[in-house]
Amino acid sequence: MSDATAPATGPAGVRVKKMSLLEQDDRTKRRNAAEKRFQFYGLTAITVGVLALAMLLISILSNGLSAFSQSFVTFEVTLTQEQIADAEASVVKTSKYSAIIKDNFQTALAAQGLADQVSVDDAMGLISKEAAAQLRNVATARMGDDEDVSRSFTFLTNGRIDGYYKGRVTMETAARDSNISPEQLQLADQLREAGLIEKRFNWGFMTMPDASGQRPEAAGLGVAILGSLYMMLVVLCLALPIGVAASIYLEEFAPKNWLTDIIEVNISNLAAVPSIVFGILGLAIFINFAGLPQSAPIVGGLVLTLMTLPTIIIATRASLKSVPPSIRSAALGLGASKMQSVFHHVLPLAAPGILTGTIIGLAQALGETAPLLLIGMVAFVREYPAGPPEGLFDPASALPVQVYNWTQRSDPAFFERASGAIIILLIFLLFMNALAIFLRRRFERRW
């Protein structure tokens, strides 16, 4: 019995006294109260959700934004051809270059009148260990010239010095810290006043490869971003055509029988399979059986394709279903073949839904770490992969993998980097979702 007739009749159908509509009886009050309560529950749920999101964003932003700026030290370095030849002849060439930087830095300090503040080795502790590699790159390029190299270099400062400018390291913690002393921090302060050390935006965070635990200041996302990009390329090129073809066949052409029913049920089930399972499958099929290389974006892309396919198929079928049958009937009635009606009329109308499904599937794949664990992509990779298509077979890592790796490192500076990497990942996801909305809006105008 519908509620509309309720006020007129009592519980057992007995007529009750008619009341003013403005005066609410108990039952109406109860119903209104229930409605208010429900609205309150809904609001509470939304508030909790929004608060959680805000907390997450605030904590990530407050921890990670500092990863985008970095302090650098600039001074003059003179390098003779003999020094280059001598350094290149040793086993660990960078240690020779490090000694050269040490001498030159000492000269630069002496020019500022700061030479006797700390020992020579402690002064060198201000500069990142990456500096030697940076100098060697220039030196090897100039090797064989007759001229000596003499120019000003900008090196990264050590992670602890950088942490001092970001508030992570203070004089008190430095006193307890075996890696940095308060005297070194004082020297850094004086150098900053003298203009030798400056803090600025750090593009290197987005372009440089990962670095070992000894130089967190040099660690960047370059390889991870390339790896993720390559994987998304593979997923897009494989999952979209395969997924759309499969859905069109299932939706428009396939006969409805027990076989297609089984396939349909299985596709829905596949969408719920934990992603690590696809990793195991990828290891068995693509690496052990097909012999594809480990740690390569092609394998990661193939595994993520398997993972994304069900999502794309389900979204595509739903959007094909939502195209009114009258469109198909009209096309067929005007003499179009079944295929023409699908490709000329149904598919363009379903395109916004398909695109949304694909981009959401891609976004899901972008954030996935578990399947990559088994195919060797959760790794320390420092070489940039080559350009596609060969680069698809070179080792690379991925954005979420980099977050995972950095949270495990012992140096506290990596914590900031991990949050910074999360920010980049979120920006990518935001961009992809915005693209999905934009494309959908654009296509929808044709309706």
Add this chain to the structure above:
Amino acid sequence: MSLVKMTASALAITTLSATVATARDQVQVAGSSTVLPYASIVAEAFGENTDFPTPVVESGGSSAGLKRFCEGVGATTIDVANASRKIREKEVKACADAGVTDIIEVRIGYDGIVFASQTNGPEFTEFTAEQWYKALAAEHFIDGELVANAFTTWDQVDASLPAVDIQAFIPGTKHGTREVFEEKVILAGCEEGGFYQAMLDSGVDEDTAESKCMAIRSDGRSVDIDGDYTETLARIDANNNGLGVFGLAFYENNTDKLKVATMGGIAPSTETISSGEYPVSRPLYFYIKKAHIGVIPGLKEYAQFFVSDEIAGPDGPLSAYGLVADPELSATQSSVAEEQTMASGS
């Protein structure tokens, strides 16, 4: 549609062509998460100092690394397995069954295990193995009987310790560190205190006595940490009375947050560990597939670079990060140069 067809077929072709050409030009390493920081420092320096590409280093644990190492020979398998313990007989056999017969064992140095707490926490400064055994054992052997561990605060264990609740964060069973902790701290403490002998005297056989000694209490006073040391640090940070088990390198990178306690009167440092005074340490290894030398470019060079004096020696970057240099490094260097494999069938 033709564009889609083109890309799909182009990808299919590249996939196929790749299955034919499987040559790999960088060294692939996997294994122990304790060795990972050292291996990545070496990989980084190796890439910077040679013309070979930087090796790819994965972690995942000693056992997982050795398992993958033993999967077979060929470019799709790893070349080097890092391990925080010696390879087991069973693993050597598994390797041999898969065709990995010639394995070169390389010891890179020693790793110390330290006991640390919050800098502003209680005064945990001195420990003995016996105190740890008493605090963490599941059962104590008292008057010829095994009774459940009744200690709840450290001063009950030993009057010299602070009167705070026992709350220890120790590595979970999947870590190689746990094995060392049980053997060199808990079992050693059990023997030191004479509990082991007492059990033997009362007629318990050796194996049972040993496993009773090493059983850790599970009433919440000792918490297994299955993640890495950053998780242990987070737990210590949140728990004023907490005591954690860390690797020396991790502690040295976080001396501003942690204070370390001595073990048996010896403070952990690279010096005391290399001299053997500090009792809780263990060797670290990596294993190379001899069959891959000459096939994978840079493999032998990587191994030689790793154990060179400039890298693994007392003044090298690994030592600066917390690895205790091996006094017998020169022997290791020559065995790597000669590609000496482990004695087969031993």
